[in-house]
Amino acid sequence: MEDVSIHRPRRRDLFFGFLSLGLTSFGGALPLARRALVERLHWLSDEEFTELLGLCQFLPGGNIINLSVAMGMRFHGFSGAMAAMLGLIAGPTAIVIGLGVIYERFHDDAHVRHLFAGLAAAAAGLMVAMAIKMLKPLRGKPQAIAIALLAFAALGLLHMPLLWAMLLITPLSILLAARAAR
Amino acid sequence: MTETLFALAVIFTQLSLLAFGGGNTVLPEMQRQVVDVHQWMTAADFGALFALARAAPGPNMMVVPLIGWHVAGWSGMLVASVAKFGPSSLITMFVLHLWTRFKDHPWRGYVQVGLLPVTIGLVAASALLLVQATATTWLLAVVVAVVAGLDVFTKWHPLWLLAGGAVVGLIFG
Numbered sequence: 001m002e003d004v005s006i007h008r009p010r011r012r013d014l015f016f017g018f019l020s021l022g023l024t025s026f027g028g029a030l031p032l033a034r035r036a037l038v039e040r041l042h043w044l045s046d047e048e049f050t051e052l053l054g055l056c057q058f059l060p061g062g063n064i065i066n067l068s069v070a071m072g073m074r075f076h077g078f079s080g081a082m083a084a085m086l087g088l089i090a091g092p093t094a095i096v097i098g099l100g101v102i103y104e105r106f107h108d109d110a111h112v113r114h115l116f117a118g119l120a121a122a123a124a125g126l127m128v129a130m131a132i133k134m135l136k137p138l139r140g141k142p143q144a145i146a147i148a149l150l151a152f153a154a155l156g157l158l159h160m161p162l163l164w165a166m167l168l169i170t171p172l173s174i175l176l177a178a179r180a181a182r
Numbered sequence: 183m184t185e186t187l188f189a190l191a192v193i194f195t196q197l198s199l200l201a202f203g204g205g206n207t208v209l210p211e212m213q214r215q216v217v218d219v220h221q222w223m224t225a226a227d228f229g230a231l232f233a234l235a236r237a238a239p240g241p242n243m244m245v246v247p248l249i250g251w252h253v254a255g256w257s258g259m260l261v262a263s264v265a266k267f268g269p270s271s272l273i274t275m276f277v278l279h280l281w282t283r284f285k286d287h288p289w290r291g292y293v294q295v296g297l298l299p300v301t302i303g304l305v306a307a308s309a310l311l312l313v314q315a316t317a318t319t320w321l322l323a324v325v326v327a328v329v330a331g332l333d334v335f336t337k338w339h340p341l342w343l344l345a346g347g348a349v350v351g352l353i354f355g
Contacts, residue, residue: 118351151303
């Protein structure tokens with residue numbers, strides 16, 4: 001589907017477009033990514049964004065990083081993908097290392113230690129909230145709930161290596177999904 | 183040093199290839215490798231680095247370059263980043279070519295449906311491990327619970343919740 005309102009970015013535009021996205025997306029880049037790519041830059045239509053995101057969620061790796069790679073590929077192949085992804089992670093990497101320097105230099109100071117302990121507890125709370133919100137689509141699906149519990153127990157309680165847990169649980173879950181659909 | 187860099191490369195390449203359902207699913211394994219297996223840092227340090235990465239803008243896996251840097255300086259940062267972001271990106275490029283062909287294949291749907299509960303279980307395990315590492319006093323446990331509750335029931339921006347946690351820790355810790 002060719003949309004006349006779609007702009008075709010150069011490699012440079014990809015780099016700087018994703019650089020600004022990376023630097024401005026606090027607390028999760030996904031909602032901002034849609035706004036930037038579809039509404040502001042017009043690199044994708046709404047349907048294309050949803051389809052591309054579906055693909056990126058299905059693949060290993062961070063959704064938003066995969067999305068930058070897919071966007072770059074679409075317009076300029078491998079070099080476009082590199083430009084988009086490097087743009088996305090360059091700014092946040094610099095910021096995160098800066099914060100790391102501050103943490104390493106001052107974490108013996110009691111105030112700084114307490115500040116970071118509170119920050120870490122809040123970050124853990126956000127992760128708990130995310131897990132709770134993700135449970136919703138499992139409602140009324142006992143089979144899926146059992147699989148989720150199995151994965152939770154294997155990693156969270158038994159501390160199993162991820163590779164073995166994935167090799168055991170994922171095929172089982174996919175087979176159950178296939179059987180349920182037939 | 184070379185051994186450490188090699189270990190970082192192996193760990194994060196593996197995590198890159200296994201990170202179905204986004205970065206958060208591999209946190210338990212990352213913590214197991216970095217804290218238990220290689221003992222590069224304590225669980226509390228891991229929790230703090232993760233929190234720093236959450237407070238910074240950008241993708242949610244920015245804890246990776248930070249861990250690499252913490253463990254082995256600039257070369258560690260580079261090795262961890264390339265190992266974590268490279269392989270999954272190459273897979274994305276490859277699959278993009280095949281995407282249209284698989285679009286209507288029923289197994290694509292089954293894989294998607296089957297991966298969902300696994301992803302949820304892994305995220306829940308990440309949450310449990312982070313809570314165990316960070317909720318070391320009753321005050322911090324309250325911070326975890328209140329932030330979780332606020333994030334579920336309100337639309338407050340996560341950055342405000344992180345800042346609130348830091349302020350509570352600083353004043354009452």
